[in-house]
Amino acid sequence: AEVALFPFPGGVRIVNRARTGGTTELDIRLNTAKDQPAQVTIGGTIAAGAAPYREWIRLGDPARALLGVFRGLLGQAGITVAGQDRIGPVPAGAHSVTRRPGRPLAEIVRAVNKYSSNFGAEVLLRHLGALRDPPQRSTAAGLSVLGDCLEAWGVARRGLVLADGSGYAPADRLTARALVTVLEHAARDPRWGPELVVSLPRAGEDGSLRNRLADLRGTVRAKTGSLARVAALAGLLARPGRPAVAFAILVNGRRRIPRESADRLLRALARDLESGRLPASSGIRGPDRGVAVGDAANDPR
Numbered sequence: 476a477e478v479a480l481f482p483f484p485g486g487v488r489i490v491n492r493a494r495t496g497g498t499t500e501l502d503i504r505l506n507t508a509k510d511q512p513a514q515v516t517i518g519g520t521i522a523a524g525a526a527p528y529r530e531w532i533r534l535g536d537p538a539r540a541l542l543g544v545f546r547g548l549l550g551q552a553g554i555t556v557a558g559q560d561r562i563g564p565v566p567a568g569a570h571s572v573t574r575r576p577g578r579p580l581a582e583i584v585r586a587v588n589k590y591s592s593n594f595g596a597e598v599l600l601r602h603l604g605a606l607r608d609p610p611q612r613s614t615a616a617g618l619s620v621l622g623d624c625l626e627a628w629g630v631a632r633r634g635l636v637l638a639d640g641s642g643y644a645p646a647d648r649l650t651a652r653a654l655v656t657v658l659e660h661a662a663r664d665p666r667w668g669p670e671l672v673v674s675l676p677r678a679g680e681d682g683s684l685r686n687r688l689a690d691l692r693g694t695v696r697a698k699t700g701s702l703a704r705v706a707a708l709a710g711l712l713a714r715p716g717r718p719a720v721a722f723a724i725l726v727n728g729r730r731r732i733p734r735e736s737a738d739r740l741l742r743a744l745a746r747d748l749e750s751g752r753l754p755a756s757s758g759i760r761g762p763d764r765g766v767a768v769g770d771a772a773n774d775p776r
Contacts, residue, residue, distance in 0.1 A: 476521040480532075482544045487513045487534070496520030503530055513540070533594050538562050585674040588698055589682035593641035600640030614639055630656050642700060651723040654709040658721035662711060672696060675710050688738055691745055697722075704728055708737050714748050 476493040493501060501519040513534055521528065534540045542560040549556055577583075587595035597614070604616025618637050626632070630653045638644035661668040675696035676682025679689030683699040697710025709723035722744060724737045746752075 476517075478517050480515065483547060487515060487540070487543070490514060490516040492516065492518040494520050495523050498522050499525050499528060501528060501530075503532065505532055505534075531590060531592070537594075581670040581674070584670065588671075588674040589676055591683050591699065593643055596641040597639060625653070625657070628656060628660050643702070649725070651709075651725050654723035654725075655721045658709065658711060658723070662719055662721065672711060688741065691742065694745060695741065706734055706737065708741065712741070712745055712748060714745070717748055720744070720748060 476491065476495055478489055478491040478493065480487060480489065498520060499522045501517060501521065504516045504518070506514040506516075513536070515532060539560065539562060542562070546556055546560065583595060583599065586592060587599065600614060600617035600621065601612040602617070603620040604614070604618075605612045607620050608616055617640060621637060625635075631650070634648060634650045635653055636646055636648035638646040642649070661671045673696075675698050676684035677692070678684045678687065678695035678697065679692035684695075684697060687699075688695055691712075694714060695710060695712055697708050700707035700709075704727065706726045707724065709721075709725075711719045711721055713719040722741065724740060726737065
């Protein structure tokens with residue numbers, strides 16, 4: 476089995492222990508500590524004749540990795556760079572040689588949600604902080620902006636603790652009702668709602684739902700979430716001729732996360748929506764628009 480990084484940042488070591496086998500079952504491990512050389516170790520098996528397998532990875536020092544890529548590209552162009560790479564403030568009087576515009580925000584949000592990019596979520600949160608106070612591209616500034624936004628939407632603060640942008644921090648606490656409220660706003664606000672909705676993985680088709688809920692293809696768009704003893708699924712359920720329903724299912728504190736139970740619950744909700752057993756007010760257009768299911772994940776303690 477062959478392994479390659481693209482783009483290849485200088486200073487990253489690849490340890491390839493993968494073998495050709497009957498199935499593709501890869502184990503990718505990263506050493507991202509800043510005080511140690513970056514290393515990517517690939518184990519497991521790749522099926523003979525299988526299509527290329529692609530995986531996004533994170534690096535512990537993105538700035539230095541970018542410098543490594545830039546130095547490598549310069550070398551390919553025949554440009555030799557002397558000296559060591561340095562990371563620090565831009566010197567006063569420095570001139571910009573060139574610039575590359577970033578991708579539109581909608582594209583970034585789509586990539587973050589489709590492929591569960593924790594890094595992308597953290598960067599977006601810091602940019603929120605910069606909108607209020609440009610020098611403060613910090614988590615704290617971003618959380619302040621996010622908190623004000625949620626409060627304006629009427630999201631209850633009880634049981635809500637936000638510590639970062641990705642939900643990875645152990646202190647994070649979020650209620651199912653809070654997620655449903657956000658999704659309700661997305662479904663109703665034409666300024667940004669459509670972009671958020673299309674960023675959600677489609678059941679049985681793409682993103683983190685490409686191998687899940689295939690029987691609800693064309694019906695469900697939802698974001699998954701998983702950590703040790705935590706599982707979440709939140710999104711929109713729609714049937715022809717019926718108002719969309721926002722839903723959120725959170726499970727926490729269980730040794731064995733019953734993902735199948737969440738899927739069964741969502742299928743039951745879809746059947747009720749199809750048969751008309753759900754009241755009309757459960758649609759996005761009504762006064763009580765969402766379905767929220769949660770357990771210990773919502774306990775603010």
